[in-house]
Amino acid sequence: MIELHDIYKYFGDKIVFEGLNxxxxxxxxxxxxxxxxxxKSVLLKHxxxxxxxxxxxxxxxxLPLFKRGKTRKEGLNWxxxxxxxxxxxxxxxxxxxxxxxxxxxxxxxxxMAKPExxxxxxxxxxxxxxxxxxxxxxxxxxxxxRKRVGLARALACQPQILLYDEPTTxxxxxxxxxxxxxxxxxGKAHDVTSxxxxxxxxxxxxxxxxxxxxxxxRIIYTGTPDMVRNSEDPIVRQFVNGWARGPITEGESEDxxxxxxxVHDRTHITL
Numbered sequence: 001m002i003e004l005h006d007i008y009k010y011f012g013d014k015i016v017f018e019g020l021n022x023x024x025x026x027x028x029x030x031x032x033x034x035x036x037x038x039x040k041s042v043l044l045k046h047x048x049x050x051x052x053x054x055x056x057x058x059x060x061x062x063l064p065l066f067k068r069g070k071t072r073k074e075g076l077n078w079x080x081x082x083x084x085x086x087x088x089x090x091x092x093x094x095x096x097x098x099x100x101x102x103x104x105x106x107x108x109x110x111x112m113a114k115p116e117x118x119x120x121x122x123x124x125x126x127x128x129x130x131x132x133x134x135x136x137x138x139x140x141x142x143x144x145x146r147k148r149v150g151l152a153r154a155l156a157c158q159p160q161i162l163l164y165d166e167p168t169t170x171x172x173x174x175x176x177x178x179x180x181x182x183x184x185x186x187g188k189a190h191d192v193t194s195x196x197x198x199x200x201x202x203x204x205x206x207x208x209x210x211x212x213x214x215x216x217x218r219i220i221y222t223g224t225p226d227m228v229r230n231s232e233d234p235i236v237r238q239f240v241n242g243w244a245r246g247p248i249t250e251g252e253s254e255d256x257x258x259x260x261x262x263v264h265d266r267t268h269i270t271l
Contacts, residue, residue: 001026001161001193002047007056009042016042017053018217029187029194031204033239034214035248040197043214044163047195049079061160084154088166090146092138098125098149099134105157124152127189128182144175151182155190162186164196168203180206201240205229213239215248 002024009017016039024030034040045051046058049065058065061082063075092101102121106112112120125131128148138146147167154162167183168176180203187194198204204211205225212222213236221228221236231237238246 001061002195003057003059004043004046005057005059007046007053007058009039009046009051009053015217017056020056020214020218022212022219024193024195025209026193027187027191028209029183029196029207031196031198031208031211032214033199033201033204033211035239036199038214039217040214041165044085044165044195044197047079047161047163048083048085049076081157082160084157084159084162086147086150086154086162086164086167088169090138090143090150092146092149092153094138096137097134098130098136098138098141101138101149102134102152102156104153120156121152124155125149127155127186128152129178142175144171144178147171147179148182151186155186158190159192162192162194164194164198166198166200167196168198168200176200176203177206179203183207201242 002022004020004022007017007020007022009015020043022032022043032040032043042051046053046066047060049071052066052071057067060075061078063078064072065075065079066072093104096104099121100107102124103117106117106120121134122131125133128151130145130148130152133141133145133149138149141149164183167179171179183194183196184207186192196204196207205228208225210222210224211228212219213228214220215235221231221233223231228236228240231240234247237243238248
C-alpha cells in the first residue's frame with residue numbers, strides 16, 4: 001500500500017533521510033518509532049504529498065507520488081482523495097463546531113445532501129464515543145476529546161489510508177489507552193491502512209502489526225511488536241527500554257565533543 005525506495009532528503013546541510021526504505025502492507029497498522037528530530041513527521045509529509053524527496057521513489061496506493069524528485073499528478077490526486085491525517089494536536093478549526101469540523105470535507109465538496117451529512121457525522125461521533133457533542137466548539141473539549149473529533153473528521157472522507165502524528169502525546173495513561181483502542185477498532189471497522197508516528201512504546205506495542213525504527217536517516221529495524229521487544233540490536237534496545245546510556249547517547253556525546261572542538265578552534269584568541 002505504501003512504498004518508499006532509496007529516499008534522500010536534505011534541509012540545507014542537514015541530512016534527514018539517507019537512502020531510506022520503508023513499506024506498509026495493505027490493511028496493517030504500522031508504527032514508526034524514533035527520537036525527536038529523527039524525521040518521523042517529515043516521513044508523514046512525504047506520504048501525504050506535502051513534501052518532495054530530493055531523490056528516490058514514493059508510491060502510495062500503488063501509484064508513484066514522487067519519482068526522481070518529480071511529482072506525479074495521478075498519484076498526488078489519489079492521495080488527496082484517499083489519505084487522511086490525524087494531527088498531533090488535533091488541528092481542529094476553532095471557529096467551527098464539532099459538527100462542522102467533522103462534516104468539513106463534505107460541506108466543502110458539496111457532494112452529499114444535508115440529511116446524509118447529518119447521519120454520517122452522528123455515526124462517526126458515536127463511533128469515537130462522543131455522541132451529542134456536535135454543537136460544542138473545540139475550546140469546550142478536553143485534549144482527548146479533541147483528538148477523537150480529529151479522528152472522526154479524518155474518517156469522514158472514507159479514506160483508504162490514515163496517518164497519525166503522535167496520537168497519544170499530552171494525554172494521561174487512561175485517555176491514551178482509549179485512543180489506542182479506537183485506533184485498533186477503527187482500523188478493523190473501516191479496513192484502513194494506518195501509519196502511526198509515535199515515541200510512546202506502550203502505544204506502539206498495543207496497536208501495531210509491525211514497528212519500524214527510524215535512526216540517522218534510515219529505517220534500521222522492522223518487525224512485529226514481539227520481535228522489537230526482544231531485539232538484540234543495541235540501538236533498538238536502548239530506545240525501547242528508555243536507557244540513558246547506550247549507542248544512541250554515546251554517538252550524541254561524540255558529536256557534541258566534535259562540535260565543541262570546532263568552536264574552540266574558531267574562537268581561539270592570542271593575546
